Amino acid sequence: MNVMLDQIISTEVSAAVHALFEGRSSGKTIWIENGQPSDLDASFAAFAGMDGVFFRTTLPLLDRNVFGPIRQLLQETREIWSQWAWVEQDYFREVNGLFPGTYEGKQSVFHVSYSWSELRLNRDIQWGFRLMHFAALVLKELAQHKPVVIAIHDVQHTDRLSLQTLYHLLHNLKAEGIVLILQKGQYDNGGRPVTSDTGQSIEKLLGVIADALKPLRLIGSKTAPVAAAPLPLEGEAPSDHIRAMVDSLFAGNWDAEQIKKKLDSVMMVYNLDNTLTLGDAVLACMPELSPEDERAIRFHVWRKKGVALAFMEMYPEAIHAFTLMHDYAGNMADRTKAYHLLALCYGKRVGRWDIAKQFLHEGLRLTEGRSDFDTVYERCWLYNFLAYVTYLHDRDIPLALDYANSAYEGIKPFSHMTKGNVMEELEDPKLPLRLFYNLSINISYLHYFAKDYDAAKDLWQNTVGESVKEIPDIYKKEFFYFDGNILNRRGEYEDALVAYERTYDICMAHADSFNAEIALRPLANTYFQMERFEDSLQWYERILNLKRETGDLRLTKTYQSIILCHLKLGNIEQAQSVFQEAQELLPPRFAELFVKGTLAAHAAEFLENGPYIINQSITQMII
Numbered sequence: 001m002n003v004m005l006d007q008i009i010s011t012e013v014s015a016a017v018h019a020l021f022e023g024r025s026s027g028k029t030i031w032i033e034n035g036q037p038s039d040l041d042a043s044f045a046a047f048a049g050m051d052g053v054f055f056r057t058t059l060p061l062l063d064r065n066v067f068g069p070i071r072q073l074l075q076e077t078r079e080i081w082s083q084w085a086w087v088e089q090d091y092f093r094e095v096n097g098l099f100p101g102t103y104e105g106k107q108s109v110f111h112v113s114y115s116w117s118e119l120r121l122n123r124d125i126q127w128g129f130r131l132m133h134f135a136a137l138v139l140k141e142l143a144q145h146k147p148v149v150i151a152i153h154d155v156q157h158t159d160r161l162s163l164q165t166l167y168h169l170l171h172n173l174k175a176e177g178i179v180l181i182l183q184k185g186q187y188d189n190g191g192r193p194v195t196s197d198t199g200q201s202i203e204k205l206l207g208v209i210a211d212a213l214k215p216l217r218l219i220g221s222k223t224a225p226v227a228a229a230p231l232p233l234e235g236e237a238p239s240d241h242i243r244a245m246v247d248s249l250f251a252g253n254w255d256a257e258q259i260k261k262k263l264d265s266v267m268m269v270y271n272l273d274n275t276l277t278l279g280d281a282v283l284a285c286m287p288e289l290s291p292e293d294e295r296a297i298r299f300h301v302w303r304k305k306g307v308a309l310a311f312m313e314m315y316p317e318a319i320h321a322f323t324l325m326h327d328y329a330g331n332m333a334d335r336t337k338a339y340h341l342l343a344l345c346y347g348k349r350v351g352r353w354d355i356a357k358q359f360l361h362e363g364l365r366l367t368e369g370r371s372d373f374d375t376v377y378e379r380c381w382l383y384n385f386l387a388y389v390t391y392l393h394d395r396d397i398p399l400a401l402d403y404a405n406s407a408y409e410g411i412k413p414f415s416h417m418t419k420g421n422v423m424e425e426l427e428d429p430k431l432p433l434r435l436f437y438n439l440s441i442n443i444s445y446l447h448y449f450a451k452d453y454d455a456a457k458d459l460w461q462n463t464v465g466e467s468v469k470e471i472p473d474i475y476k477k478e479f480f481y482f483d484g485n486i487l488n489r490r491g492e493y494e495d496a497l498v499a500y501e502r503t504y505d506i507c508m509a510h511a512d513s514f515n516a517e518i519a520l521r522p523l524a525n526t527y528f529q530m531e532r533f534e535d536s537l538q539w540y541e542r543i544l545n546l547k548r549e550t551g552d553l554r555l556t557k558t559y560q561s562i563i564l565c566h567l568k569l570g571n572i573e574q575a576q577s578v579f580q581e582a583q584e585l586l587p588p589r590f591a592e593l594f595v596k597g598t599l600a601a602h603a604a605e606f607l608e609n610g611p612y613i614i615n616q617s618i619t620q621m622i623i
Contacts, residue, residue: 005218005219005220005221006035006039006220006221008218009032009035009039009040009218009220010039010040010042010043012030012216012218013030013040013043013179013181014043014046016028016030016179016216017043017047017050017147017149017179020147020149020177020178020179021050021052021147026176026177027143027170027175027176027177027178027179027180028179028180028215028216029170029179029180029181029182029213029214029215029216030179030180030181030182030215030216030218031182031184031210031215031216031217031218032181032182032183032184032218032219032220033184033217033218033219033220034184034185034219034220034221035183035185035218035219035220035221036153036183036185036220037058037153037154037183037228039183039220040056040151040181040183044056044151047149050147051146052146052147052148052149053077053142053143053146053147053148053149054149055072055073055076055077055148055149055150055151056150056151056152056153057069057072057151057152057153058153058154058228059152059153059154059155059157059158059228059231060154060157060188060228060229060230060231061157061187061188061277062230062242062243062246062247062277063230063231063241063243064157064158064159064242064271064273064274064277065159065238065240065241065271065274066159066161066162066238066240066269066270066271067098067131067132067135067159067161067162067165068158068159068162068238069152069158069162070132070135070161070162070165071098071099073139073150074098074099074135074138075099077138077142080142080145081138081141081142084141087138088103090511091134091137091511092106092107093106093107093108093109093111093112093130093510093511094109094130094131094134094135095134096108096109097109097110097127097130097131098131098134098135109127109130109131110127111472112472112474112510112512113125113126113127113130113474113512114126114127114615115127115268115270116270116307116311118307118341119381119438120344120348121307121310121341121344121345121348121349123310123311124615124616124617124618124621125270126512126514126515126618128161128164128270128621129514129618129620129621130512130514131161131165132161132164132165132168132621133168133514133550133551133620135165135169136165136168136169136172136173136175136551137173139169139175139178140169140173140175143175143176143177143178144177146177147177147178147179148177148178148179149178149179149181150166150178150179150180150181151181151183152181152182152183153183153185153228154183154184154185154188154228155182155183155184155206156184156185156186156187156199156202156203156206157187157188158202159271159273159274160202160205160272160273161270163202163205163206163209164621164622166180166209167209167212167213167622168551168620168621170213171209171212171213172551172552172553172620173551180213180215182206182210182215183220184206187199187202187203192246192250192280192281192284193280193283193284194280195279195280195283195284196276196279196280196305196309196317196321197273197276197277197279197280200314201272201273201309201312201313201314202273204313205622208622209622230243238269239265239266239268239269240265240266240269240271240274242262242266242274242277242278242281245258245259245262245278245281246277246278246281249281249282249284249285250281250285252285252287254285254286254287256293256296256297259282259297260297260300262278263275263278263279263282263300263301263304264304266278267304267307267308270311272308272309272311272312273308275304275305275307275308276305276308276309279301279302279304279305282297282301283298283301292330295328295330296328296330298324298328299325299328299329299330299334302321302322302324302325302328303321303322303325303337303338303341305321306318306319306321306322306325306341306345307341309321310344310345310349313349315345315349315350318345318349319342319345319346319350322338322341322342322345323338323342325337325338325341326338326339326342331374331375332366332367332370332375333372333374333375333377333378335363335366336363336366336367336375336378336379336382337378339359339360339362339363339366339382340359340360340363340378340381340382340385342356342359343355343356343357343359343360343363343382343385343389344356344385346359347385347389353389353392353393356389357386357389357393360382360385360386360389361386363378363379363382364379364382364383364386367379367382373414374430376410376411376413376414377411377414377430377432377435379410380406380407380410380411380435380439381407381435383403383404383406383407383410384403384404384407384435384438384439384442386403387400387401387403387404387407387442387446388400388442390403391446391449397446397449397450400446401443401446401447404439404442404443404446405443407435407439408436408439408443411432411435411436411439414432415432415436433467436467437464437467440459440463440464440467441464443459444456444459444460444464444482444486445482445612445613447459448482448485448486448489448612451489453486453489453490454490456486457486457487457490460479460482460483460486461483464479465479473506473509473510474506474510474512476506477503477506477507477512477515477519477614478613478614478615480499480500480502480503480506481499481500481503481518481519481522481610481613481614482612482613482614483499484496484497484498484499484500484503484522484523484526485522485610485612487499488522488526488529493526493529493530496522496526497523497526497527500519500520500522500523500526501523503515503519503614504516504519504520504523507519513546513549513550514550514618515614516546517543517546517547517550517552518610518611518614518616519610519614520539520542520543520546520610521543521608521609521610522609522610523539524536524539524540524543524561524608525561525607525608525609525610527539528561528564528565528568528603528607531568533565533568533569534565534569536561536565537562537565537566537569540558540561540562540565540608541562543558543561543608544558544559544562550620551620552619552620553619554619555582555585556582556585556586556587557606557607557608558608559578559581559582559585559586560586560590560606560607560608561606561607561608562578563575563578563579563582563594563599564599564600564603564606564607566578567599567600568600568603575594579591579594590606
C-alpha cells in the first residue's frame with residue numbers, strides 16, 4: 001500500500017469537486033486505475049452538507065443489470081426531474097421503460113422501437129439509444145440546477161448501456177457541471193470457471209470511453225480486488241439479474257427450462273456480459289444428463305453466447321461459439337440456423353464474404369429436398385441472405401433476384417401459417433409472414449438497385465404496402481421512407497415529398513428524433529432538386545438542430561447543404577457566416593470551391609441526402 005498515491009487521489013477528487021462548486025470549473029472526469037472505494041470515503045464524508053447531487057456506487061459483477069447505476073441515479077434524483085413538464089410531455093415512453101407503470105395507460109419505449117436482430121445479426125437497439133439519450137438529457141439538465149458528482153467504483157462491472165449513457169452525456173452532449181469519477185479494478189471472476197466471460201470486451205469499451213473523455217488519470221496503490229457486498233434489491237429483480245441463478249447453479253440446483261428462459265431474458269434486454277457470465281456458470285455446473293438433454297442445453301448456451309460475442313466484436317470467439325452451436329444441433333433446422341449465423345458473422349462482421357458464401361451454399365446443399373417447416377424456413381433465410389451477399393459482393397442483381405425468388409417459392413406452401421406478430425422477432429422467431437415480408441422488401445430493393453424503378457414501385461406499393469397495413473404506425477416509417485426514395489428516382493417529386501413528410505410525422509408523433517432527422521435528409525434534398533431552395537434551407541436547418549439535440553456529431557454534410565442553399569438564394573453574407581462557423585469541419589475541396597466562388601456548380605457532390613433505407617447504425621453509441 002502506497003499512502004502517497006492514495007493521498008494524491010483524495011486530493012485531486014476534492015480539488016475537482018470544490019472547483020466545480022465554486023464556479024472555477026465546468027466539470028472534470030477522473031479515471032482511477034486500481035484503488036478501492038475506501039480510498040475516497042474521507043473525501044465524500046467531507047462533502048456532506050454541500051448543496052449538490054452526489055451519487056456513489058460500487059458494482060458487484062453478479063448484480064450487473066442494464067442501466068443499473070443510471071436507473072439508481074435517476075431514482076435518487078426523481079423528486080427533482082419528475083417535476084419538469086418536458087419529461088412527461090416528450091419522454092413518457094422512456095420513463096415507462098426505466099420505471100414501468102409510472103404513467104399508466106401510456107406506452108413504453110419498448111413498444112415503439114426496435115431491438116437487436118439475430119436474423120440479421122444487427123446490434124442497433126433503438127430503445128437503448130432512446131433510454132440513454134433521455135437519461136443523459138435529465139442529467140445534463142440536472143447539472144444546470146445543481147453541481148453533480150458521480151462516482152462509480154469497480155466500473156469494469158458496469159453494464160455497457162450505463163457506460164454508453166455517460167459517454168453520450170459528456171462526449172456527445174457536452175454536458176457541463178459534472179465531476180465524473182470512474183475507478184477501475186480487476187474484473188471479478190469470483191473463482192468461477194471462465195470460458196467466455198473474460199472481461200476483454202468491457203475493457204475495450206472502457207478504453208474507448210477513456211480516450212474520448214480525456215480524463216485525469218490516477219493510479220491507486222491497492223490492486224487486490226475486494227469483493228463488494230451484493231446490492232440490495234427493491235421489489236422484483238430485473239429480468240437480467242443473474243445472481244440468484246448463478247448461486248443456485250453452484251449450489252447444485254438444475255432446471256434446464258428455467259436456465260433457458262433466464263438466458264433468453266438476459267439476452268433479450270441486450271445484457272451481453274451477463275449472457276457470457278451465466279453461460280459460463282451453466283457449462284461449469286452442468287450435472288450428469290442424458291446425451292440428448294446435454295446436447296440441447298449446450299446448443300442453447302453456445303447460440304446465445306455466439307450472438308453476444310458477435311455484438312461485442314469478439315469475432316473469433318463468436319465464430320467458435322457458432323461452430324459449437326452447429327456441433328450440438330439436434331436437427332437439420334438447427335444446423336441450418338448455425339450456418340446462417342456463421343455466414344452472417346463472417347460476412348457482415350468480418351468482411352469475409354467468400355467464406356460467408358461457402359457456408360450459405362453448404363447449408364443449401366444439405367437442406368435440398370427437405371420439406372419440414374422448420375428446415376425449409378431456415379433454408380429460405382439462407383437464400384435471402386445469399387441474395388444480399390450476391391448483390392453486395394458480386395453486384396449480380398439477376399442472380400440475387402433468382403435467390404430471393406427461390407426463397408419466396410420455398411416458403412409459399414406455408415403461407416397459411418400467418419399467426420404471430422411480424423414485428424416481434426425475438427418473441428416470435430419463426431413466422432412465415434415475416435419471411436414473406438422481408439423477401440418482398442428485399443426484392444423491391446434489388447429492383448431499385450437495378451434502377452428498375454417501375455418494378456420496385458409496383459412491388460413496394462402493392463405487396464409490401466398490403467403487408468404493413470395492419471402493423472403499428474411507428475413501424476410504417478420504413479415503408480413511407482423507401483416509397484419516397486422510389487418516387488424521387490422516378491422524378492415524382494411532389495409524391496416523394498408527401499412520403500418523406502409522412503415518415504417525419506410518424507417519427508415526431510412517437511418522439512423519435514433520431515429517425516426524424518434521417519427522414520428529413522431526402523426531404524430537404526428533394527426540395528433542392530426542385531429548386532425550392534427556401535424550403536430546402538428550412539429543412540436542412542431543422543436537420544442541424546435535430547443532430548445537435550441527439551448528440552450526432554456528423555455535421556459536415558449538413559453545414560455544406562446549408563451553405564449551398566444560401567448561395568442558391570443569393571444570401572452571400574449568410575453563406576459566409578455559416579462557412580466561418582463550420583470551417584474546421586469542412587473538407588479542403590469544399591473550402592477551395594467556396595473561396596473561388598464556383599461551389600454552387602458542384603452542389604450534387606456536397607449536398608446531404610438520406611440513405612436508401614431509414615434504419616441506420618446509431619453513431620452516438622459505441623461498442
